[in-house]
Amino acid sequence: MKKSAILLLIVLLALFIACSDNDDSGTNGNGTTPPVRLVVNTTAQPSPTDVNVGWGGVDSAVVVIGGSTTYGINPNLGKQNVVLKAILRNNILYIRAKWHDATASIWGNHIRRTALEGNFEQNVYEGEDKLLMIFDGQNNGDEKADCASMCHITEHYTTGGGNVDAWKWLATKTSPGLMAEDEWWTDADRLLDSRQPNTYVYRENWNTNTNHAYWMHTTGPAYTEPFLYLEDTVAMNPLAAWDVGDKIPGYGIDSTVRTSGTRTLSSVWDVTAISEFDSTGDMTNWTWTVVMARATNTGHTDDVNLTDLDSIQVAIAATNNDAVGSTTTHSGAKPFWLILKP
Secondary structure, X not given: OOHHHHHHHHHHHHHHHHHHOOEOOOOOEOOOOOOXXXXXXXXXXXXXXXXXXXXXXXXXXXXXXXXXXXXXXXOOOOOEEEEEEEEEEOOEEEEEEXXXXXXXXXXXXXXXXXXXXXXXXEOOOOOEEEEEEEEEOOOOOOOOOOHHHOOOOOOOOOOOOOOEEEEEEEOOOOHHHOEEEEEEEOOOOEEEOOOOOOOOOEEEOOEOOOOEOOEEEOOHHHOOXXXXXXXXXXXXXXXXXXXXXXXXXXXEEOOOOOOOOOHHHOHHHOEEEEEEEEOOOOHHHOEEEEEEEEEOOOOOOOOOOOOOOOEEEEEEEEEEEEOOOOOOOOEEEOOEEEEOOO
């Protein structure tokens, strides 16, 4: 055999060995079946108000939720595909998730008039839809963002020796404020990020001393929408012309937090979010689409810094009609890799 042919074989063999190695950095993952890779688009510009504008030419990845009891199966959502897209632009990471849900649960913990005039009660059985994304805190050992050993064994505590950064979109509480909550999980607790200075996108609208709402809409019983913005409220009047079964939203929403110049000082509100429930056609095709966004480096110690990372492990989960104090199971997914430097 000629020397040139032998040299070519050696080169090809070296390339084969190099490409066969597991990539511990996360671009391919470990094992014989690589996990999903969601690669960011660095040229698209998403709309700040529309979940569909700016995403048309962005490649997608499909993650299965509810595929096994290991990661949780919500009885309403079951096993299904979540279509994910990601954009990294001007040091802002945008992640778009679209999944099927036959009902939009947006009246969580609402208040309703009972048969007795002037008497109200909380409907604690009415919950809200949720979407959760968790990111390896870059210190969480082999567990990384694998929620199988967090959510289903330790009640959302980490077991890898470190932290995960969690973004939590809530259809009743944070969605109308165009925000998502930010959490930092430890090996002992699931903690909301710092709220200093005190800012609240939502406040519970139930007065335990009077057993009725704190606020009602300025139009009183005529208001039938699910979201109650604090700038449109007056003190509750329980003797207004309420009919039996009339509903009052369970939370007062502060719509000014998203645009506040001091919002990013409060780490719990680092993540903005817009959403859309599409009920076009048959209910089997109804979907939620949620876009969450956050600066790659917030400057807060309870947020993972994404700026210099090539990739990071992420996991997602969705829940239908999750009521306050309930143990509603989410449909969760195996972790996947988010590729930040294509």
